[in-house]
Every structure is written in C-alpha cells, then in structure tokens.
Amino acid sequence: MSEAIPLIELRAIRKCYGGGDTPEVEVLRGISLSIHAGEFVAIVGASGSGKSTLMNLLGCLDRPTSGEYLFAGLDVAGLGADALAWLRREAFGFVFQGYHLIPTESARENVEMPAIYAGLPDAERAARAISLLQRLGLGDRLDHRPSQLSGGQQQRVSIARALMNGGRIILADEPTGALDSRSGEEVMALLNALADAGHTILLITHDREVAAQARRIIEVRDGQVVADSQAAASGETSVSASIVNATPAAASLLGSPQQLVAAMQQGSSARPVFWSDLREACRAAWRVMTINRFRTALTLLGIVIGVAAVIVMLAVGNGAKRNILSQISMFGSKNLYLEPQGESALQNGGRISLDDVAAVREIPNVLAAMPYLEGFYTARYDNRDFRTEIGGVTVEFPLTINWNVARGSFFNTTDENSMAKVVLLGTSVKKALFPDEVDPLGKYVLLNNIPFQVIGLLAEKGAGRGQQDEDNRVVIPYSTASSQIFGSPYPNWVAITLDDPALMHETEQAVDQLMMARHHIKDYRLFNAASFIKGQAKASDTMSLLLGLIAVVSLLVGGIGIMNIMLMTVRERTREIGIRMATGARQRDIMRQFLTEAMLVSLVGGAVGVVLGLLIGGVLVVAGVPIIFSISAILGAFGSAMLAGLIFGYTPAKKAAQLDPVVALASE
Structure with a gap:
C-alpha cells in the first residue's frame, strides 16, 4: 500500500446520540485525523471527552452520524454489518479495560474465538491459541476460566485474543485502568513490543503517563482534537518483541485499496465451514x-x-x-344383526321367531342366518365353579361369528336335531375348570346342573366390546339351549351373514321389508355391525x-x-x-x-x-x-x-x- 494513503483516515467525523423525544447530544464534533500503518498512537482525554466513542468508531463497532471514515483508502462508513464484522475480524484486535472475556469459556477458548469466526480449522486455531498464551506466560492457565485468573492474567488473555487473527491493528481501551502498577507495566511492555513487531497500536487512555509511552499522542477534548504531536520513541521495555510472532507492517498485509475491497467482499460473503461452526456452537450451547x-x-x-x-x-x-377394529373380524365384517326391540321407549320389545330366521335365510345374498340364545349360568367340574355365558347356537356359528375351533370339533346337524348335550368351551372357561389338564375333551361339565360332554375348545378371542372377556363363554346346540337351559325358543339376536358385502345396503333393506311384512310393526332393530364398529x-x-x-x-x-x-x-x-x-x-x-x-x-x-x-x-x-x-x-x-x-x-x-x-x- 502506498505510504501516501493512510491506514485510517477520519474526515469531519461527527457522532450524535438522542434525537426525537430525547435531546440530541453531539459527542464528536468534526474530528479529522490520519493514522499510518505501524504507528503507536495514544488518544488521551478526560472522562466525557469523547475518546471512547472515537475508539468505537475507529474499531468499526459504531457508525458516525456524518463524515467519512477511510480505511486504507476505502470509505467504510456505509458498509453493511457483515463487512464491518470482517474488518473487525481481520484487521482489528481489541483490548478492553474490563477485559471482556466470556466467563463460561476457558482462557484458550476465549483466545480462539476470533479464529472460529475466521473459519480456521480446529487443530490450527488451538495450536495458535496455546502458542500465544505460552508466549504471554499463561501456558499453565490454558483451561482456567476468567474467574480463576488475576486481572493482569485476564488482560494478557485479552491481548492474546487480539493477536489471534494477526492483530494488524490493536485497539486498547484503558488497558491498564483496572490493573495494579506492576501488571500495568507488563501490559504496556507488551504493547510496546507489539509496536516494535510492526503492529499498529491505538491506545485510549486518560493517564498521561501511560500515553507518554506511545510514539504519538492525540489529545481529545469536548469531542474535538485539540493536540496531535509525535511522542519520543519509548525506551527499552521489560518484555522483548520476541514474545509475539513478529508480523510485517499492517500496510504490507492489507495491500492496496483494491485488494482490500476484494478481500472484504470475499470475507464478508464467504460461507462458514458448516460442520465445524455447528460443532463449536453445540459445544458452547452445551456448556x-x-x-x-x-x-x-x-x-x-x-x-x-x-x-x-x-x-x-x-x-x-x-x-x-x-x-x-378387532371386533369387526370377531363379529364378521359381512354381517347384519337383528334383535328384538320396541319402536319407542314406551313399547316392549317384540319377539323374533325361528320362522322369521328361516324366512330371512331365503333372501337373496343371505349366506347364513344364525339365531343366538344367551345368558349367564354357573359351569361346574369336579369341585370347581365358574360363572360363564352360555350361548345356544346353530352349526352356522363358525361361519357367521368367524370363530373357529382350536381343539376337537364343532357339533353337527344331527347333534342339533337330537338336542345333544355337548359343549365347546371358551379359553377362559377351560382355564378355570381344567387348570391342570391339557385336553379336557370327553370330560363332562355341569351347566345349570345338567351334564354336557366337552367336544371341543374354541379359539382364543381376547377382550371384546367394553373390554369384556369374549373367551368367558361356552356354546351348545340351539335346540338344547332353548329346551334344557333357557326354556324359550326365541333368540336374543340373529347374525345374518351376506354372500356379497358390497350389497350390504340392499340386503339390509330387504330384511327390513321382510320383517315389517311379517310383524307389521318395527318391534325389532336391524343394524350393520361393520358400520356400527366403524x-x-x-x-x-x-x-x-x-x-x-x-x-x-x-x-x-x-x-x-x-x-x-x-x-x-x-x-x-x-x-x-x-x-x-x-x-x-x-x-x-x-x-x-x-x-x-x-x-x-x-x-x-x-x-x-x-x-x-x-x-x-x-x-x-x-x-x-x-x-x-x-x-x-x-x-x-x-x-x-x-x-x-x-x-x-x-x-x-x-x-x-x-x-x-x-x-x-x-x-x-
């Protein structure tokens, strides 16, 4: 970069706060100054003089209200947030009076931070952070958090962080203000060493003794530059320039204004290393x-x-x-159900006769019509009693109810016509009456004190509607149930199985018309089991x-x-x-x-x-x-x-x- 072009040039910079509902306060009043690469400049002034505001503008942390800020010849006053972040990341290193270290991060992690945002690989930035801290005498404090460090140690961590990305320009805001005299001397020795190594140092202070160690002093009063003189080069310091990596002067590193613009555009628009950044973000979040x-x-x-x-x-x-949905398969998705019921709450339910059932069987698309008698009685075997549901059914039971036999066989038409005393047991009944016997076939159980021979075991069904145990039942021939157990030929309900479920609606209408023709009153209820369950x-x-x-x-x-x-x-x-x-x-x-x-x-x-x-x-x-x-x-x-x-x-x-x-x- 040509020496004719200052590294930093301010032209008539003004900064105002407030306005609108609050009074406007002008802090900087037309400041103009130039700073060249490699200078060690102290900006001195009393509290309220505007020097901290000036530092914020110089470090691109704030924007001027008016005026021009030229960085290597480029006007940065109107740059976007990401471009300014690039400048802060690549050109500046901040050393604050209050250290400004993140309390949850270790010394090494604080120093690594600028390199994280610069996209430096993990291993490389860790090695550089460790090297900087070791050279600053903090090699045994790498994993200490700020609360575990003294003020002087924290300030050295802050300086190491400022150098992490090269630290072309070091902005030190009252770096000795919170330190004892010895630590303050060490920090100033470090800044002098950095100046000797080619870094541009901008020191903000109210202490004229500290400012006197700079090579140039700019005095600010009431928001204006009132004095600007070259200070004599500082004498020998207690810390040599070898404690930091000697870098070329900032001018040579920054290159020409055109190179700066290109680098800035590339840096501000560059995509971060996604997985590396995400891993670091997760680590910090977990912490x-x-x-x-x-x-x-x-x-x-x-x-x-x-x-x-x-x-x-x-x-x-x-x-x-x-x-x-399991009930659909249990009771049949191809079924209609017919049961006696009054037309209103004031009417008694009618009766469905076996003749009605026989007439229903003749309707087209009806595959089977099975009457069902049911009631709860005590079943007994040996000295064991178990209350169960007795169902009087016909040989159509396995087809209409979709309930198969697990062991043995179902009764046949001869058993039904002869009112045979045979029974098939549900799983729960078998377990209650024959807990220790694998095969109860051929044994006799008492149903309502009448002996019935066990000829089969029903397949297990499990819980049904209302969590009722469907396996707590036995089935016997309908003729036997009506004459020997219930004393009534009228079924409690009738299961009607269709040949073609697609004609469910038409068949239901046909059954309804048949029942109305036979009963002349709607003393029955006809419903589609599948529709009901659905x-x-x-x-x-x-x-x-x-x-x-x-x-x-x-x-x-x-x-x-x-x-x-x-x-x-x-x-x-x-x-x-x-x-x-x-x-x-x-x-x-x-x-x-x-x-x-x-x-x-x-x-x-x-x-x-x-x-x-x-x-x-x-x-x-x-x-x-x-x-x-x-x-x-x-x-x-x-x-x-x-x-x-x-x-x-x-x-x-x-x-x-x-x-x-x-x-x-x-x-x-």
Whole structure:
C-alpha cells in the first residue's frame, strides 16, 4: 500500500446520540485525523471527552452520524454489518479495560474465538491459541476460566485474543485502568513490543503517563482534537518483541485499496465451514446448559411432557382403535344383526321367531342366518365353579361369528336335531375348570346342573366390546339351549351373514321389508355391525385427535417456555454478544449460536420425552391397557419438539443478532 494513503483516515467525523423525544447530544464534533500503518498512537482525554466513542468508531463497532471514515483508502462508513464484522475480524484486535472475556469459556477458548469466526480449522486455531498464551506466560492457565485468573492474567488473555487473527491493528481501551502498577507495566511492555513487531497500536487512555509511552499522542477534548504531536520513541521495555510472532507492517498485509475491497467482499460473503461452526456452537450451547442446570431442567420440562404426552396419548388411542377394529373380524365384517326391540321407549320389545330366521335365510345374498340364545349360568367340574355365558347356537356359528375351533370339533346337524348335550368351551372357561389338564375333551361339565360332554375348545378371542372377556363363554346346540337351559325358543339376536358385502345396503333393506311384512310393526332393530364398529372407530379417532391436540398444546407451552428462557438468556448475555461481535462474529454467527442453544434444548427434551413416553407406555401395558406405539407418532413428536425449538428460538436469536455492538459491550 502506498505510504501516501493512510491506514485510517477520519474526515469531519461527527457522532450524535438522542434525537426525537430525547435531546440530541453531539459527542464528536468534526474530528479529522490520519493514522499510518505501524504507528503507536495514544488518544488521551478526560472522562466525557469523547475518546471512547472515537475508539468505537475507529474499531468499526459504531457508525458516525456524518463524515467519512477511510480505511486504507476505502470509505467504510456505509458498509453493511457483515463487512464491518470482517474488518473487525481481520484487521482489528481489541483490548478492553474490563477485559471482556466470556466467563463460561476457558482462557484458550476465549483466545480462539476470533479464529472460529475466521473459519480456521480446529487443530490450527488451538495450536495458535496455546502458542500465544505460552508466549504471554499463561501456558499453565490454558483451561482456567476468567474467574480463576488475576486481572493482569485476564488482560494478557485479552491481548492474546487480539493477536489471534494477526492483530494488524490493536485497539486498547484503558488497558491498564483496572490493573495494579506492576501488571500495568507488563501490559504496556507488551504493547510496546507489539509496536516494535510492526503492529499498529491505538491506545485510549486518560493517564498521561501511560500515553507518554506511545510514539504519538492525540489529545481529545469536548469531542474535538485539540493536540496531535509525535511522542519520543519509548525506551527499552521489560518484555522483548520476541514474545509475539513478529508480523510485517499492517500496510504490507492489507495491500492496496483494491485488494482490500476484494478481500472484504470475499470475507464478508464467504460461507462458514458448516460442520465445524455447528460443532463449536453445540459445544458452547452445551456448556451454557450445564452451567445453568436448574433453569435448563425447567425449560426441558415443558418439551419432555409435551413429547411424552403425544406418544402416550396416540398409543392409547391406537390401542383402543385396534380393539374396536378387532371386533369387526370377531363379529364378521359381512354381517347384519337383528334383535328384538320396541319402536319407542314406551313399547316392549317384540319377539323374533325361528320362522322369521328361516324366512330371512331365503333372501337373496343371505349366506347364513344364525339365531343366538344367551345368558349367564354357573359351569361346574369336579369341585370347581365358574360363572360363564352360555350361548345356544346353530352349526352356522363358525361361519357367521368367524370363530373357529382350536381343539376337537364343532357339533353337527344331527347333534342339533337330537338336542345333544355337548359343549365347546371358551379359553377362559377351560382355564378355570381344567387348570391342570391339557385336553379336557370327553370330560363332562355341569351347566345349570345338567351334564354336557366337552367336544371341543374354541379359539382364543381376547377382550371384546367394553373390554369384556369374549373367551368367558361356552356354546351348545340351539335346540338344547332353548329346551334344557333357557326354556324359550326365541333368540336374543340373529347374525345374518351376506354372500356379497358390497350389497350390504340392499340386503339390509330387504330384511327390513321382510320383517315389517311379517310383524307389521318395527318391534325389532336391524343394524350393520361393520358400520356400527366403524362408527366407534371413528369416534376413537376423534378422541385420539383430541388427546393428541391436548398433547400438542403441552408441546406449544414448552416451546413458549424455550422462547422465554432464550429471551432471558439474550438479556443476561448481552455483553457476551458484544464481545463476540467485537471479535468478528457476523449476525448469522450470533443467530446460529443462540438458535443452536434453543435447538439443543429441544433435542435433549425431545429425546428424554421419547424415553419417558415409552416407559409410561410400558407401565400401561403391564397394567393391561391396550397400547400400540407408532413409529410415525414417536418421530412426529420428536420432530415437533425440534420444530418448536426452531420456531420459538428464532425470535430471541434474531434479537441477539441485531444488537448494536457498542450497546451490547456497555451492558452490565
């Protein structure tokens, strides 16, 4: 770069605060000055003179109200946020009076920060940070956090951070103000050594003794430059220039204005190394979560409850639906059912005769019509009694009810015509009366004190409607049941099996017309079992949806909790955000950091919620509640948790990214 072009040139720079509803205050009043590469400049002035505001403008942390700021000949006053971040990252290194180290990060991690935003590989930036800290006498303090370091040590960490990306220009704001005299001398010796190594040093101070060590002193008073003189070169320092990597003068590193513009455009638009940046963001987010364990746990609670509730509620709903749908196969999806019933609540139910059943069998598309007599009686074998349902059925029972025989055989037409005393046992009855016998066939049981020979065992059905045990029943010939057990020939209901289920509606109308013609009054009820059960299934779906919505509301509440906590986190960590911006973080870097924290909370909460949901489901299974876990429901619940983190974390992350660096650094 030509020496005719200053490294930094200010032309009539003004900075005002306020305006509108508040009075406007002018802090800088037309400051003009030039600083060349390699200079060691002290800007001195009393408190309130405007020197700190001037430093913020010089370091591209703030923008002037008017005037021109030329950096290597390029006007940067109107640059975008990412371009200014590039300048801060590549050209400047800040050393603050208050150190401005991130309290949750170690000394090494604080020093590495500028290199993270510059995209330096992990191993390379770790090696450089360790080398800098060792050269500054902090090799045994690499993993110490700021609270474990003295003031002088923290300031040396701050200097190492300023040098991490090369530190072409060091902006030191009252670097000795918070230090004892010995530590202050060490820091000034370091700055002198850096100046000797070719770095441009801009020292902001109110202490004229400190300023006297610079090679040029600029005095600011009431927002104006009142004096600018070359100071004599400082004498020998206690620390030699060898403690830092000697770098070429900033002028040669920055190149021509055209090269600077090209590098700035490339740097401000360059895509970060995604996985490296994401890993670093996750590491920092996890560190914050573990430090604030209690608050993190409270934030997780809403997500955990929401995810677990979604999984359990949908599993219960699916289990109930499965039970309902299983009844379709149990009672036949091709069936109509006919039962006696009054036309209104004031009428007594009519009777369905066996002649009615025979007439129904003649209707086209009717494959079978089976009358069914039922009632509860005590079954006895040896000294064991068991109350069970006795069903009087015909040989059409396996076809119409879709219920097969597991062992033995079903009775035949001869048994039915002869009123044979034979019985088939349901699984529950067999277990109650013959707990120790594998094969009860041929044995006799007493039904209503009448002996019946066991000729078969019904296949196991399980729970039916209302969780009723369908296997707690025995079936006997209809003729035997009507004459020997119930004393009535009239069935409780009739199962009508169709040949073609597609003609269900037409056949139902035909049966209805037949019964009206025979009874002349609607003293019966005719219903389609499949439609009835499907209606129940639809009701179950509605209930599952309602339960799912309740669970989603829980998840929504958890998401709102994430947003509230993240907004609080942004408020608490405003200074940290300012530090990250001062070290070169772009707006997207800040947004990624806080969005990653929200997503990590959702990730952990979602994972814990899935585990909790499965555990609760397991307990319900043990308790006998029908449960069907759905992979899609589990993935959906987990995905919803992640989506909640993304949606509700976006606003706090955006708010953090849009903070003004100067305001953020000044926050408590």
